[in-house]
Each structure stands twice: as structure tokens, then as C-alpha cells.
Amino acid sequence: MxxxxxxxxxxxxxxxxxxxxxxxxxxxxxxxxxxxxxxxxxxxxxxxxxxxxxxxxxxxxxxxxxxxxxxxxxxxxxxxxxxxxxxxxNDRAEANRLVVRTSLSTFAYTLLIPNLREFSKEMGGVTVDVISSLSAPTSIDNFDVLLTRDLTLSDLDDHWEFYDEQLVCVGAPDCVAGRGLEALRTTPVLTVTSRPDILPTWLQAMDMKMSDILSGARYDHHFLALPAVTTGQTLLVAPDIVVAGLVRQGLLEVIPGSRTPSGMRYRAYAVDRSHNPDLARAFCRWLTRLCRKMTEEEKANG
CATH class of the missing domain: 1.10.10.10 (Winged helix-like DNA-binding domain superfamily/Winged helix DNA-binding domain)
Structure with a gap:
């Protein structure tokens, strides 16, 4: 048998x-x-x-x-x-392809993805797949680069700190123009539930309390809150790097004196098990340059 x-x-x-x-x-x-x-x-x-x-x-x-x-x-x-x-x-079809996994969905939506064309052009037409997940990666997950704020990989993986998070308070221009921080007392401030640390951190830096502001609607992620703050009479405290594009377009305005560091740093990991480690490292270096340039421009513009 x-x-x-x-x-x-x-x-x-x-x-x-x-x-x-x-x-x-x-x-x-x-x-x-x-x-x-x-x-x-x-x-x-x-x-x-x-x-x-x-x-x-x-x-x-x-x-x-x-x-x-x-x-x-x-x-x-x-x-x-x-x-x-x-x-x-490792076949020929995958030789010029990179898988980027991120827990930073709004960052990917507002900054990373709109600039991927430049990276692809710089690297001779590489294709970049972007996937998002808030869960910790496992040893068999299929990706080459991890972009994260709070997840970690082993010390053996090369990593770059590509953004030192700065928080700003923004609103539509007709909502905040000329009002300054006093706008917080009469204009609802949106809450992002996936980042419950942001508002308390920012208020502490501003020497304010929750009782000093008017609470507004809640949204799961910043990319859901952004359309609300650009079109309504509301305010939002967010990382400056995810609202910078809307500020440049004139859809949002930063309240003067509202900028403060959060203490959080974004990291890019080129994982050891990547099928194309050189390309993964090149991507991390490119992203670091991109964010450094964006940050310098924002500081120069006040």
C-alpha cells in the first residue's frame, strides 16, 4: 500500500x-x-x-x-x-521592477506617487509597485523597500531617515487669512484617528489644551481629511510634507507660527532579501533627496 x-x-x-x-x-x-x-x-x-x-x-x-x-x-x-x-x-521580466511597501498612506498619496515618474526616468524606466499596510512585515512578505514611521526591521537592513516630521495647522485661505492661532477658538479642528498623537503633541508645543480648541469631525486618515479642510470652514493639524502640495496650489494656507516638530522620523528600509538590493538602495537615496529638497523649500517659504 x-x-x-x-x-x-x-x-x-x-x-x-x-x-x-x-x-x-x-x-x-x-x-x-x-x-x-x-x-x-x-x-x-x-x-x-x-x-x-x-x-x-x-x-x-x-x-x-x-x-x-x-x-x-x-x-x-x-x-x-x-x-x-x-x-x-529573478527572471528577466522582474529585473527592472521594485516593490515598495508603506505604512504611510497619505505620504504615498500626496508626495511619493506623484514623483515616481522622476525616479523611473532616472533609473532607466524602472517600474515601482506601491502597496500599503499598517501591519508589521513578516519574513515571507514580498517587497524590496519599507517606508514607515513606527514599524521596524532588523538592524541588518540598510535604512535612511528621510523626513523629520514637522506639524503645521492649515485651513482654506478664506478660513484662516489674517486670523492667526486665534482661529482655533472659533473654527473646528478635524481629528485623524489613525494618528491620535498629532493633536496632543502639537497643542503641547503651542502651550495649549484640548479645551482651548473647538473639536471638529473625525476621519480615519489624513488623505480623507484633506478634501474636507480644503473645501470647508475647518482646520487640520498635519505633517507639513503631506499638505505642502496643496499649500503651493493655494488650496490651503499655513497658520503663521504653527510649525513644530513632532519627534517622529520617517525611515526607508532597503531589505536584505530584496531581489534587487542595488535598486532598492537607489530608491531610498532618491527619496531622501526628494524629501530634503521639499523640506528646504518649505522652510524657505516660511
Whole structure:
């Protein structure tokens, strides 16, 4: 009788469940249905004749046998998947392509993406894919450069600090013209829930309290708040680098005396596992030059 072979897809599904402690989260990470993940687990449990996980509410806890198996195969599985991806991506079609992952969605929308044409031209027509995610990257994620403010990679990855975050208060010109900081007492200030640190940090630097301002509507991200502040009678405290383009276009105006550092720094990581490390480093250097130029121009313009 032929011995039944173990399924690599089933092993991958189990390892992801072990990492996430949840069938639901594992299914989202793998891009398959929860029922498919459950079937994979069932196949492995039938193969071993042992339970691998025990479900407790929404959590999936490993059994002792399951933990032993996960510890034994997780690293080897990562090596197999990474090696396969690297070999597949080293073909001619991918030789002039870069994958940039960022947790800075508004920065990507307002500054990075509009300037990518210049980088592509400088590098002889390179294609840059941009993906956004707020989650911490894993060892098998497929990207070459990480742009982030609060996520970190290992010390082995080359990194550049490309922007020292400066905060400004802005509003539509007809809303703030000639009013100064007193506008905050009568004009609603929008809140960005993905950056709850910004407003308290800025108010402290301005020697003000939340009670000194009029609270306005809430938005998840700055790129959602920007259309509201350009078209309404509201104010917004935001990184100057993400509103600079709208200020230059005359759609927003910076309240004089409202600029202050937040203490946050944006970093670009050229990851060690990149299929094109030289191109990844070139991108990080180009982005650093771009942001330095933008920052100097903003300072020169007051």
C-alpha cells in the first residue's frame, strides 16, 4: 500500500494558524476561506492521528503535539517559500521592477506617487509597485523597500531617515487669512484617528489644551481629511510634507507660527532579501533627496 504524502499547502495553513492563533486571521493572511484552512488542519490531523489545535472561542490554541510540529517545520517552510519567490522573481521580466511597501498612506498619496515618474526616468524606466499596510512585515512578505514611521526591521537592513516630521495647522485661505492661532477658538479642528498623537503633541508645543480648541469631525486618515479642510470652514493639524502640495496650489494656507516638530522620523528600509538590493538602495537615496529638497523649500517659504 502506497504511503500517503503530507500536503505542503496544509503545512503552510497550519503554520499560519500557529502564528496568528486564529483560523480567521490565517485565512485572511493566506487569501483563502476559513473552511479551506480548517480542511487543511483536518488533513494534517488525520495524517498524524493527533490533534494539532484546540479551538477556544475565536482563538485557536496549539496542542503540545501541534506546538512540537510547528516549531519543527516553521523555519524550514519559510526558507522554502522565500527561496521559491526569489528564484521566480529573478527572471528577466522582474529585473527592472521594485516593490515598495508603506505604512504611510497619505505620504504615498500626496508626495511619493506623484514623483515616481522622476525616479523611473532616472533609473532607466524602472517600474515601482506601491502597496500599503499598517501591519508589521513578516519574513515571507514580498517587497524590496519599507517606508514607515513606527514599524521596524532588523538592524541588518540598510535604512535612511528621510523626513523629520514637522506639524503645521492649515485651513482654506478664506478660513484662516489674517486670523492667526486665534482661529482655533472659533473654527473646528478635524481629528485623524489613525494618528491620535498629532493633536496632543502639537497643542503641547503651542502651550495649549484640548479645551482651548473647538473639536471638529473625525476621519480615519489624513488623505480623507484633506478634501474636507480644503473645501470647508475647518482646520487640520498635519505633517507639513503631506499638505505642502496643496499649500503651493493655494488650496490651503499655513497658520503663521504653527510649525513644530513632532519627534517622529520617517525611515526607508532597503531589505536584505530584496531581489534587487542595488535598486532598492537607489530608491531610498532618491527619496531622501526628494524629501530634503521639499523640506528646504518649505522652510524657505516660511
Amino acid at each position: 502506497e504511503e500517503k504524502e503530507i500536503s505542503l499547502n496544509a503545512v503552510r495553513a497550519f503554520v499560519q494558524v500557529a502564528r496568528d492563533n486564529s483560523v480567521t486571521r490565517a485565512s485572511k493572511t493566506l487569501g483563502i476561506t476559513q473552511s479551506s484552512v480548517s480542511r487543511h488542519i483536518a488533513v494534517l490531523e488525520e495524517y498524524f492521528g493527533e490533534k494539532l489545535i484546540e479551538r477556544r472561542g475565536r482563538q485557536s490554541q496549539l496542542t503540545d503535539f501541534g506546538r512540537l510540529f510547528a516549531d519543527a517545520v516553521a523555519e524550514s517552510l519559510h526558507t522554502i517559500l522565500y527561496t521559491a519567490k526569489r528564484m521566480r522573481r
